[in-house]
Amino acid sequence: RDFNERCAQCSEVNWGLTDGGRFYCRSCHNVTERTREVVNTDFISNTRIQTISKGLRKQEKTDGGCEWYVCEGFQLVLKKQAEALEALGVCPQMKDEILCNFWRRYLQKSKQAYCNRPAGETVKALSVCDSSTDVDSEPERPSLLHLSLSESEGDLQTDCSFASSTSRVSESTSVCSGSVDGSLYLMKNQREKLRMTMPMTLSFCYMALLWLREPMTLSDLLRFVVEGHIPYLNVFQHFPEKMKLCGLDLKIFCVESWPVYEEVYNKMLELAAFLDLPRFPDITDSCFLHPDMLCMKYLMEANLPDELHNWTCRVVKKICIGEADFLTLVPGNKSTRNVKYDVLAAAVIVVVLKLLFLLDDHYEWLLSDFAEESNKNNKEGRPYFEFKKWYKVIKCSLDVEQKKLDEERAKYLWRCEKPLFYSAKKKSKVLKRRQMVVNLQNQFGKLSGSVQPAEKPKPSSFQLSWSEENTDGSCFHGHSLKGILQEKCGLLTAMNPAYWLCTVKLCTEKLCGHLAHYREVDFPQSYHFVLRLFSFLLRIQPSYIHDEVCVIEHKLFNKKLCKKSKYNTGLRK
Amino acid sequence: SSHEHKLNFKKSKEVCLSYIQDAMLQKQWKRAAEFLTFYAESLEKDFSTQYMGPSEMIWRIGTEILCHHSHSSMKEFNSFTEQMKTLGVKRYLKVCLEHAFHLLCNGLIDEAYQNLSLAESWRFGEQTAIQDKEMKLIQAYRGLLDYYSWSKQKTILLEHGQDGFEDLSVEQEMHSCFRKAAVNLKEIIKIPGVWDLFVKCYVDLLEFYGDHNEARQVLNEYAYNSKFPANPNAHVYLYQFLKRHGESKKSLISALKILHDIVPSHELMIDFNTMLQKSKKRKKRRLGLEVIFAALDYAGWKENVKAWSCLARQVKQIVISEKHLDWIKQEWNSRKDWWPAFHFSRYLAKRNWQENESLSYEKALVAGILLGKDCKYFKYVSHQGCKAQVKRFRILKKFVNKHNPVYLRISG
Numbered sequence: 005r006d007f008n009e010r011c012a013q014c015s016e017v018n019w020g021l022t023d024g025g026r027f028y029c030r031s032c033h034n035v036t037e038r039t040r041e042v043v044n045t046d047f048i049s050n051t052r053i054q055t056i057s058k059g060l061r062k063q064e065k066t067d068g069g070c071e072w073y074v075c076e077g078f079q080l081v082l083k084k085q086a087e088a089l090e091a092l093g094v095c096p097q098m099k100d101e102i103l104c105n106f107w108r109r110y111l112q113k114s115k116q117a118y119c120n121r122p123a124g125e126t127v128k129a130l131s132v133c134d135s136s137t138d139v140d141s142e143p144e145r146p147s148l149l150h151l152s153l154s155e156s157e158g159d160l161q162t163d164c165s166f167a168s169s170t171s172r173v174s175e176s177t178s179v180c181s182g183s184v185d186g187s188l189y190l191m192k193n194q195r196e197k198l199r200m201t202m203p204m205t206l207s208f209c210y211m212a213l214l215w216l217r218e219p220m221t222l223s224d225l226l227r228f229v230v231e232g233h234i235p236y237l238n239v240f241q242h243f244p245e246k247m248k249l250c251g252l253d254l255k256i257f258c259v260e261s262w263p264v265y266e267e268v269y270n271k272m273l274e275l276a277a278f279l280d281l282p283r284f285p286d287i288t289d290s291c292f293l294h295p296d297m298l299c300m301k302y303l304m305e306a307n308l309p310d311e312l313h314n315w316t317c318r319v320v321k322k323i324c325i326g327e328a329d330f331l332t333l334v335p336g337n338k339s340t341r342n343v344k345y346d347v348l349a350a351a352v353i354v355v356v357l358k359l360l361f362l363l364d365d366h367y368e369w370l371l372s373d374f375a376e377e378s379n380k381n382n383k384e385g386r387p388y389f390e391f392k393k394w395y396k397v398i399k400c401s402l403d404v405e406q407k408k409l410d411e412e413r414a415k416y417l418w419r420c421e422k423p424l425f426y427s428a429k430k431k432s433k434v435l436k437r438r439q440m441v442v443n444l445q446n447q448f449g450k451l452s453g454s455v456q457p458a459e460k461p462k463p464s465s466f467q468l469s470w471s472e473e474n475t476d477g478s479c480f481h482g483h484s485l486k487g488i489l490q491e492k493c494g495l496l497t498a499m500n501p502a503y504w505l506c507t508v509k510l511c512t513e514k515l516c517g518h519l520a521h522y523r524e525v526d527f528p529q530s531y532h533f534v535l536r537l538f539s540f541l542l543r544i545q546p547s548y549i550h551d552e553v554c555v556i557e558h559k560l561f562n563k564k565l566c567k568k569s570k571y572n573t574g575l576r577k
Numbered sequence: 578s579s580h581e582h583k584l585n586f587k588k589s590k591e592v593c594l595s596y597i598q599d600a601m602l603q604k605q606w607k608r609a610a611e612f613l614t615f616y617a618e619s620l621e622k623d624f625s626t627q628y629m630g631p632s633e634m635i636w637r638i639g640t641e642i643l644c645h646h647s648h649s650s651m652k653e654f655n656s657f658t659e660q661m662k663t664l665g666v667k668r669y670l671k672v673c674l675e676h677a678f679h680l681l682c683n684g685l686i687d688e689a690y691q692n693l694s695l696a697e698s699w700r701f702g703e704q705t706a707i708q709d710k711e712m713k714l715i716q717a718y719r720g721l722l723d724y725y726s727w728s729k730q731k732t733i734l735l736e737h738g739q740d741g742f743e744d745l746s747v748e749q750e751m752h753s754c755f756r757k758a759a760v761n762l763k764e765i766i767k768i769p770g771v772w773d774l775f776v777k778c779y780v781d782l783l784e785f786y787g788d789h790n791e792a793r794q795v796l797n798e799y800a801y802n803s804k805f806p807a808n809p810n811a812h813v814y815l816y817q818f819l820k821r822h823g824e825s826k827k828s829l830i831s832a833l834k835i836l837h838d839i840v841p842s843h844e845l846m847i848d849f850n851t852m853l854q855k856s857k858k859r860k861k862r863r864l865g866l867e868v869i870f871a872a873l874d875y876a877g878w879k880e881n882v883k884a885w886s887c888l889a890r891q892v893k894q895i896v897i898s899e900k901h902l903d904w905i906k907q908e909w910n911s912r913k914d915w916w917p918a919f920h921f922s923r924y925l926a927k928r929n930w931q932e933n934e935s936l937s938y939e940k941a942l943v944a945g946i947l948l949g950k951d952c953k954y955f956k957y958v959s960h961q962g963c964k965a966q967v968k969r970f971r972i973l974k975k976f977v978n979k980h981n982p983v984y985l986r987i988s989g
Contacts, residue, residue, distance in 0.1 A: 260585055260586040261583065261584060261585035261586065262582075262583060262584045262585070264583055265582075410592075411596070413584055413589060413592055414589070414592040414593040414595075414596045414612065414615065415593065415612070415615040416584065416589045416615070417615060417618060418586050418589065418618060419618045419621050423621070434621070437620050437621050438621065440620060440660060440663075440664065441617045441618050441620055441621060443660060444613070444614070444617040444620075444635065444639070444660070445614045445617050447653065447656075447657060448610040448611075448613045448614045448617070448639070448642070449610075449611075449614045450648075451606070451607065451610035451642065451643075451646050451648055451649065452607055452608075452610045452611035452614065453607040453610075453611070539582070543582045544582055545581075545582060
């Protein structure tokens with residue numbers, strides 16, 4: 005319509021568009037080679053993709069959709085996630101620079117874009133792609149895909165298109181997926197290429213957060229995802245109307261389980277190596293992720309005395325896990341064990357508690373009684389910490405919170421208003437079902453009584469909080485450890501002289517995937533309780549923390565272990 | 578318990594379901610409704626591998642909640658059930674049937690009738706054949722409701738008849754109801770099953786229109802066809818029919834014989850025993866004794882005066898005639914170890930005497946014969962009776978004393 009040239013044949017200016025997207029003269033039906041220039045500004049918001057091609061890219065399908073590629077979908081997902089993180093307080097640099105560049109690098113490395121011979125070929129089309137004459141003869145060679153995640157980017161670049169073979173791809177796959185390469189995506193042999201998945205988007209996010217050393221641990225991130233503050237479940241709702249999802253796209257973009265810590269973490273490591281990233285910025289003792297800092301945070305959250313921080317720092321120092329070299333991620337380096345900062349900090353606290361209280365279901369209570377006695381004569385203004393009191397308070401809160409969490413699990417809603425269907429045939433059935441579900445929800449919702457729909461809780465870094473202003477004495481931050489310490493040679497040491505190791509020998513991770521095997525029945529209940537507490541805070545299984553505790557203990561008692569391993573099977577004094 | 582921090586759709590809905598079940602068991606209907614709203618979306622997922630899918634769960638749970646919830650109404654229930662009908666074509670007729678039951682339980686007979694009629698006209702390819710059983714039931718219940726209308730009209734007619742009115746239209750309608758009912762009821766009772774209600778109604782119809790042969794045939798089939806599950810009621814109905822029509826004692830007895838075999842404690846055993854006692858045939862009288870002893874084995878009969886009087890009468894008669902004492906011996910043999918404690922304890926003697934003199938009289942007679950004049954029961958009751966100067970107890974005492982040797986022969 006903006007085409008104002010005169011027709012070569014009849015010199016009229018009366019153009020229409022063929023199905024192939026080419027202009028033809030309505031007067032004399034002369035078909036030109038010129039095709040409609042499409043500036044699609046709203047496609048991936050602020051990404052401008054301009055295609056001048058031989059109608060290879062059909063803009064308007066009958067259902068108002070357009071062609072899109074799977075990685076475009078993921079790009080959108082990442083963008084949404086980055087925006088959400090920014091809203092949570094992460095610095096904008098993450099979205100505009102770091103994540104963006106990681107993603108570009110990924111596309112490059114996996115040959116989905118940013119290269120001369122983009123991937124996406126079928127076996128048939130391989131020949132087309134390979135023969136250089138074909139490629140050269142096209143007026144516009146497919147080259148770079150310019151993508152921008154940021155609004156501040158300048159004007160678009162020109163051409164882009166994926167492999168010219170996509171036309172064949174689209175014909176054969178448009179039936180099975182809304183995206184152009186959906187079926188290809190799932191079929192490909194992905195061993196070298198590290199195929200993108202929904203959980204991997206979180207790996208990307210975490211990697212970017214780690215690079216920037218943002219004060220958000222992986223467990224925080226995943227918790228925000230589950231709580232709905234970061235788009236993950238049903239993120240396809242945010243895709244533009246034109247990007248239709250169906251068929252195999254569902255397998256790629258639909259999520260039906262909560263992200264798993266281990267999976268996201270391991271994928272991140274793989275990704276970092278795949279992208280050939282250099283050593284990440286150092287984690288120093290002023291970083292949030294440093295064990296000293298995280299321990300402080302977790303001590304506060306666990307309502308433990310601030311004084312314990314001294315002890316955690318001592319342990320950290322003793323086993324050298326506060327060193328930048330230990331803590332910083334070096335991708336691809338298989339000799340160092342990679343650090344899970346949150347789990348590490350929690351484990352340190354557990355070890356400290358074991359050092360001071362033994363946690364053998366016996367000694368900690370004795371010590372508590374002793375502290376209680378001392379408290380009677382305590383004139384220092386700060387009460388001595390009593391394990392028993394702390395246990396009661398925490399157990400109560402933990403049980404309440406756990407119960408809430410369990411109910412939330414039961415009430416978790418997986419579907420959203422934008423229903424997905426595998427194929428057009430199923431569409432009406434899916435929509436009918438959706439309507440029925442909505443009806444049922446309304447009908448029984450009314451019968452639920454005055455229960456308000458649960459509002460999304462505001463995202464918070466702390467799940468449990470304790471205030472010293474509470475007069476009921478339920479806050480233990482300011483309590484003193486004097487009740488359980490004794491003076492020896494001018495130093496305060498623990499009264500507890502003993503320690504028990506969680507395991508005498510660490511397993512080989514390669515063989516069974518774990519360093520230790522945790523069974524609740526094998527260990528004291530107090531120990532299990534403490535594990536349970538941190539398991540709840542971090543939303544991971546107690547066994548992960550237990551593994552880490554074992555590692556720390558082995559580092560801490562390394563010398564003793566080496567000496568005695570020949571003679572004993574236990575180190576209980 | 579291990580609190581998993583993993584979760585997927587399937588597990589999430591399993592957990593949700595367990596919350597619903599807990600709430601329902603504790604009759605917390607609001608809470609159950611609340612969790613059902615979260616469970617509803619499981620309809621959008623394919624659970625075809627499971628034995629019982631979410632749509633059936635939701636139907637059953639939703640029905641329960643709507644039945645019990647204080648704020649629920651019939652209107653809500655109806656709208657919900659209509660939705661459930663569309664959910665699963667394989668279950669359509671079942672839902673219709675249960676819907677009708679629910680309406681009937683709430684006294685909405687016309688609505689139930691409409692529902693059943695609508696369901697009857699449902700056709701859905703091969704599903705119609707597959708759901709044949711449910712269809713038959715639907716037709717049967719509709720037939721039942723037809724019977725119910727017929728019955729009402731019959732009553733009206735009879736009243737009008739008494740008043741001297743003649744009402745042709747009512748009569749016609751009544752006959753049409755009869756036809757509709759008869760057709761459907763006849764169909765269902767052909768299929769082996771327990772159809773007490775249908776059989777009764779059908780027989781009632783047949784009797785009214787004078788088709789006694791058909792009625793007898795139906796009842797015989799119902800009672801004696803081995804394909805049908807053993808059903809005491811079948812024999813009861815047959816017996817009642819035969820009695821109504823003045824059939825011979827022989828046929829009555831044969832009808833009750835099987836009932837005795839199946840349910841020795843049935844209330845008709847008294848009638849049975851009475852008939853048998855009077856019989857001229859020795860075998861029958863012998864059977865009579867067996868029947869009454871068997872009935873009194875059951876706790877429900879312990880305080881039944883009539884039963885005891887039957888036994889007492891027969892025992893007395895045998896003792897006086899001095900013939901067939903071995904019958905009593907045979908019957909008593911398997912009971913002598915536990916009947917004394919069961920029926921003739923001193924505690925019971927006291928209680929029976931206080932609460933029911935006639936009962937104690939009859940029992941005392943039996944006890945006296947079976948256990949001798951020195952048994953606790955007889956001693957106590959006869960003593961009390963004589964003390965109270967009730968004539969029959971004096972006679973009783975004399976009688977038992979006179980026939981005490983009999984006891985020795987029985988117990989030996």
